[in-house]
Amino acid sequence: MMDTEIIPFPADDGLPLNLVHVTGPGPAPRGPVLLVHGAGVRAELFRPPLPRTLVDALLEAGWDVWMLNWRASIDLEPVPWTLDEAAVFDHPAAVRTVLAATGASDLVAFVHCQGSTSFTMAAVAGLLPQVRTIVSNSVSLHVRLPPASQLKITRLLPLLGGYTAALSPRWGYKSDGYFSRTVRAAVRLTHRECDNTVCRLVSFTYGAGRPALWSHAQLDTATHDWLAGEFGGAPLSFFRQMARCARTGYLVPTGTLEQLPRNLVDHPPATEARFVLLSGTENRCFLPASQQLSHRFLDHHRPGYDALHLLPGYGHLDVIFGKNAWKDTYPLILKELAS
Numbered sequence: 599m600m601d602t603e604i605i606p607f608p609a610d611d612g613l614p615l616n617l618v619h620v621t622g623p624g625p626a627p628r629g630p631v632l633l634v635h636g637a638g639v640r641a642e643l644f645r646p647p648l649p650r651t652l653v654d655a656l657l658e659a660g661w662d663v664w665m666l667n668w669r670a671s672i673d674l675e676p677v678p679w680t681l682d683e684a685a686v687f688d689h690p691a692a693v694r695t696v697l698a699a700t701g702a703s704d705l706v707a708f709v710h711c712q713g714s715t716s717f718t719m720a721a722v723a724g725l726l727p728q729v730r731t732i733v734s735n736s737v738s739l740h741v742r743l744p745p746a747s748q749l750k751i752t753r754l755l756p757l758l759g760g761y762t763a764a765l766s767p768r769w770g771y772k773s774d775g776y777f778s779r780t781v782r783a784a785v786r787l788t789h790r791e792c793d794n795t796v797c798r799l800v801s802f803t804y805g806a807g808r809p810a811l812w813s814h815a816q817l818d819t820a821t822h823d824w825l826a827g828e829f830g831g832a833p834l835s836f837f838r839q840m841a842r843c844a845r846t847g848y849l850v851p852t853g854t855l856e857q858l859p860r861n862l863v864d865h866p867p868a869t870e871a872r873f874v875l876l877s878g879t880e881n882r883c884f885l886p887a888s889q890q891l892s893h894r895f896l897d898h899h900r901p902g903y904d905a906l907h908l909l910p911g912y913g914h915l916d917v918i919f920g921k922n923a924w925k926d927t928y929p930l931i932l933k934e935l936a937s
């Protein structure tokens with residue numbers, strides 16, 4: 599049995615966010631763990647219809663589980679957002695809210711994709727002093743894309759501005775004007791890998807590959823069906839910032855928020871948090887080189903303190919909802935969160 603409670607709280611610019619607090623039947627002596635989703639998805643990403651999810655594994659291991667819906671969540675009102683806003687306004691407020699609710703003095707975090715880039719941005723800028731361990735999946739401080747994605751985000755993206763404010767895999771089943779229908783038709787012609795139009799649109803929107811964010815062999819049928827409801831839009835404000843990051847090779851703040859330094863990698867990280875960087879060897883959303891470069895950066899400043907793990911046979915999101923993740927990836931995540 600588990601209990602779920604939604605706890606609303608404001609980001610530090612006033613935007614309404616929430617935390618999904620999940621408790622199991624047993625005690626949680628390890629204290630709070632914060633789970634942070636990626637772009638265009640939501641907190642429930644961590645609870646796919648698997649016999650054993652990452653949330654189940656964390657509860658069993660004695661963690662108090664808090665899943666964040668930050669401003670990129672499809673469970674919230676859609677707003678244009680940047681990584682800077684998440685780093686400065688969302689993550690520090692979320693950490694403070696969990697600590698206030700639990701009475702804990704610090705916490706650990708498992709952060710995925712753009713939840714990880716924005717959380718890492720906040721941590722290295724010194725905005726998350728109460729976080730002791732950050733396990734990051736897929737990408738953190740450095741950005742290396744497959745050539746096809748690099749081309750899409752740097753060349754195609756600038757052409758879209760007049761047509762749409764966002765890109766959404768949800769267009770697979772729900773039209774939003776002429777542009778969305780054009781994209782869907784194009785994806786149906788060019789992505790023939792399965793019958794799930796959302797799955798194919800996800801691969802068109804993010805990364806390179808068919809599919810791009812997982813391999814079909816790693817998913818069971820229930821999860822492949824379920825994911826059709828789990829992907830909404832991500833705004834061009836985000837894609838534009840990621841295009842700059844991809845051209846530069848590491849995260850670049852927009853320069854609009856003074857809480858963030860202009861350059862995140864020309865000085866040591868302003869955090870004591872230990873980073874554990876994960877990437878699937880088959881990751882076609884962010885190449886494993888992304889995490890390897892971030893590990894090199896951290897290891898240069900703090901030799902032997904942080905860790906890097908490449909997960910054989912895994913991609914981007916199957917690390918979290920692959921049918922064998924319970925035995926392939928969760929034990930490593932649990933071990934690193936506890937160490």
Ligand SMILES: [Zn+2]
Pocket residue numbers: 791792793794797798809814822
């Ligand atoms: Zn598919």
